[in-house]
Amino acid sequence: MTHDPLRVSLIGLGKMGRIRYEELCKHPGVQVVAGADPDSTKALDDLDYESDPAAILKSDVDAIFIATPNHETPDFVCAALDAGKHVFCEKPPGRTVEDIQVIMEAEKRNPSLKLKFGFNHRYHAGIQEAKRIIDSNRLGHILWIRGIYGKCGGEDFENSWRSKKETAGGGVLLDQGIHMLDLFRLFCGDFVEIKSMVSKSYWDIDVEDNAFALLRAAEGRVCMLHSSSTQWKHRFNLEITLSDGYLSVNGILSSTRSYGDETITVARRKFDDGFDTGSPREETIYFDTDPSWELEIADFVDNIANNTPVHPGSSQDALKAMEAVFAIYKNDDTFWQESGHGE
Template sequence: MYVGLVGCGLVGNKRARGLGSNHRLAAVADKDLTRAESLASQHSGCDYFADWQAVVGHPACEVIIVATTNDTLAEVATAAIDRNRPVLIEKPAARNSKEIEPLIEIAERNGVPVKVGFNHRFHPALIQARQIWDTGELGDLMYIRGRYGHGGRLGYEKEWRADPRIAGGGELLDQGVHLIDLSRWFAGEFADVDGYVNTYFWRMPVEDNAFMLLKTIAQQVAWLHVSCTEWKNLFSFEIFGRNGKLQIDGLGGSYGTERLTYYQMSPEMGPPATVISEYPESDDSWEMEFAYFIDCIQHGCEPQGNLKDAKAALRIVEALYEKHTSGKSVRL
């Protein structure tokens, strides 16, 4: 398929590299024309523009990827859906749930498939964890514990992610939505939201840490922490069942080797049987996610990790911000 890409920053470049060999980048746009030109130069015959509307309306583009800053995600995606172009929109898909509601409406009305960039679902350790989970071997879910963080970089407080008008929020909205999405993937819907957000280190008007306590109706819990004061990059996600535990550590690169550890309890209790799987390969979750989306388009299937999943994650984010203001936990 011929692909149009809006947003040629770090994530946009990752998305371009993740197209695979069967698809071609036909047009790109970025408000910084030099970034658009740089990316286009790596793809033969690729047009480049400063105006995103030129990509959305480009006659060759069959699929649109939206990888802009958060403040324009919904606007660009809406225009693409209105032209009946399938869209892969980067998470969180909007700054808040109100911005995403028109997207859901127009996508359903036009019958256009839309995938949100929850690429963590496509990391091999998480894929294998989900396969084990689906067997029922772990028994009933008790709780989930997740940590995700990085240490920022010089000038981080001056970047767009530190501007609430552009980003919509801080670390909770950035890495937090990944942990929320993964928790919903295993636990289902959460009914109660509690926790705390604060800015400990970076001099910026958004939070640099968020602590979440999410509960289902059945009192299953996800205890999550996201941080941009995690001085050594960290990813850890643990799923506790009555019969065992799945623990995912690392995402490759600066987050360390990706690893799944499966702890299987015995009837006699004591030390569990332990199986460790490591994935030292480079991160191909971006390519796997795009291939999955194309398969959904071709077979007329609604993708997992869609706009409704993004809205549910955003509602949890908003509930935690509300709790921060009111001091009271929120029931969804």
């Protein structure tokens, strides 16, 4: 059975909007119609340009991809849904838990439409291989997880909209660490207890530049997170220790390649009294391509074409991620009050 091409337009033509545009153009079942951004310098030579996003909302398209600053996201998502469009939106879904709740109300008003959020890390090859290994039970059950995700900020970091509470809602945890929290949920399920310390340790900004958290999931499994914008050498590391072994996803293929090669290292535990005790033989797999953007978009197109449920990246996934972020903020009462979140 063949389907007409999915007619898609974009709101927001910054870094993420351009990445999505390039991947949409590769999909044989998609026709990219137009893009909107108030900054005309972001217009693309081979894409019809609109300065006013309202023109996109009123246009005859099937779906809209939204890649805007956090403070604009909820209004655009709700408007697109109420205009009868399927929506793919970059994470996070706004600045607060209340923002995603408002979006979910719009989703309920339009039950025939699909809404997906961009948690592309679940689609990375290293993460998918980790999930396959864990689901096979060959290394037993998960005991604990430790995740480090950090970047260095940069020369213009303090002036970015991502570093301002008014436009972003939070700092590195909400911007980047939310991906690691989503991966914790992928492997361990929902959190039942959270302890944290959050700080503004280096950058002159009104949001956090470091977050440290312990999160207890069902069955007592504990996840440890460090999310940082003072990680002077970019780093992604996800360690998962199981009853019969362990695995570690190191590096993640990004557009800048600054996080290094993406690999997964796997080993079985050794309790022998011999030489291998505490130093098991490891196997490392290297990944040289990043399929995450392509696979994520393909899932969304398939959801629409075949009327299948959105997963992962559902509004419920987005809600749970936002609830975890703000539970981490609130658990550190000093940070919560001093940062003005409690106002």
